[in-house]
Amino acid sequence: MASCKRLRHTLTMTPAPSAFGTDLRPLFVLEEGSVHLNHGSYGATPFAVLEAQSAWRTRMEAEPSRFMEFEFRPAVRAAANRLAPYLGVDGDRLALVENPTLAVNAILRSLDLKPGDRILINDQTYGAVRNTVRFVCSMTGAEIAEWTLPFPAESPEQSLAAFEMALADAKPRVAIIDHVTSATALVLPVKAMSAAARDHGALVLIDGAHAPGMLALDIAALDADWYTGTCHKWLFAAKGCAFLWAGDRVIDRLHPAAISHGYGGGFCEEFDWVGTRDGSAHHALPAALDFVDRFGIEAIRTHNHALAMAAGRRLAGAWGTEMGQPESMVGSMVMVRLPDGYGSGFDTARDLRLRLLQENAIQTRINPLADGLYARISSQIYNHIAEIDLLADAVLAKRPNG
Numbered sequence: 001m002a003s004c005k006r007l008r009h010t011l012t013m014t015p016a017p018s019a020f021g022t023d024l025r026p027l028f029v030l031e032e033g034s035v036h037l038n039h040g041s042y043g044a045t046p047f048a049v050l051e052a053q054s055a056w057r058t059r060m061e062a063e064p065s066r067f068m069e070f071e072f073r074p075a076v077r078a079a080a081n082r083l084a085p086y087l088g089v090d091g092d093r094l095a096l097v098e099n100p101t102l103a104v105n106a107i108l109r110s111l112d113l114k115p116g117d118r119i120l121i122n123d124q125t126y127g128a129v130r131n132t133v134r135f136v137c138s139m140t141g142a143e144i145a146e147w148t149l150p151f152p153a154e155s156p157e158q159s160l161a162a163f164e165m166a167l168a169d170a171k172p173r174v175a176i177i178d179h180v181t182s183a184t185a186l187v188l189p190v191k192a193m194s195a196a197a198r199d200h201g202a203l204v205l206i207d208g209a210h211a212p213g214m215l216a217l218d219i220a221a222l223d224a225d226w227y228t229g230t231c232h233k234w235l236f237a238a239k240g241c242a243f244l245w246a247g248d249r250v251i252d253r254l255h256p257a258a259i260s261h262g263y264g265g266g267f268c269e270e271f272d273w274v275g276t277r278d279g280s281a282h283h284a285l286p287a288a289l290d291f292v293d294r295f296g297i298e299a300i301r302t303h304n305h306a307l308a309m310a311a312g313r314r315l316a317g318a319w320g321t322e323m324g325q326p327e328s329m330v331g332s333m334v335m336v337r338l339p340d341g342y343g344s345g346f347d348t349a350r351d352l353r354l355r356l357l358q359e360n361a362i363q364t365r366i367n368p369l370a371d372g373l374y375a376r377i378s379s380q381i382y383n384h385i386a387e388i389d390l391l392a393d394a395v396l397a398k399r400p401n402g
């Protein structure tokens, strides 16, 4: 099956942006017959990128010592430099890491936190990030301060106002801000939030796990101290490809979570080698960016945003409900409330999600929020509005007592 799809992908000409939609599915490894509306969780990698990754692995195993000692690090640097312009940063401030969890661990473990220092998070901070904050606080005597990010969201200004109140209250040493929240898919006004945090004297960590490829990025202009994001979600890289950017105020005291041979050698030296590992997801990043460039990053973003909005309106109409955010807070994912009667809570959400997968071959997130359930729909270049109608009908057909 895979080799057959591979042949098709090889023969496919670069389509015009208007050809976005299910015609592009053969470029991806995704199993046939499924409706994949959950690109946001782990991405979906094209065949072309996996082939490039496999070529890097073969190159590594052909002469392991030469590769590890002479070729590994230059290839990491080349990939970081290639990525830099997509993010609006210089390559020498960019480290490639496996995932944002590792980046956040590096950041928080590098800080000289003291008893009484506060780290500001919110009720939607990603679970692994929250746990890392809990861990460093338990080790240092620092404290967690938490604010509530309004959801359903009315406007970016509403989120900013809630954040400003929390800053004034907590006076944190570090503020952690999501660029796009995970469970609620809200695009937050990070530039204004970063400025507000700086006004209160806080160091600013932006968790942009979802942002690269979804939003136009100019990270250097955000005046943050650290920014982490993934390439394996919305930039089509192989899994285990993420980055960490560091600004002037912190770069000299930032170390990887695993200290290795490069310790003391500076940011790139320390992060480019963290022990023997398979770096092929990083080495193949240029192939993922080639894939992006075939379509154009703006054309991809425009398609994904338009389809996310169309999906939000279509589902809200079919279900007689509403979206969880205004268009100004939508990137390539949208939240839509399920009709009343579907219950609430984590187990109910997971059961419905599993039924959609097993009975309808539809993969989407169902999240328990605001005393009900919300669907989180991801929109990518291989999706089409007809898939949204399938989801609308499948959910209605499962209406309890319906």
Ligand SMILES: Cc1ncc(COP(=O)(O)O)c(C=O)c1O
Pocket (backbone or CB within 6 Å): 040, 041, 099, 100, 101, 102, 126, 128, 129, 178, 180, 181, 182, 207, 209, 210
């Ligand atoms: C907001 C946010 N932060 C961090 C992460 C971390 O991801 P990982 O578990 O791959 O490190 C994710 C993953 O989806 C996320 O959505």
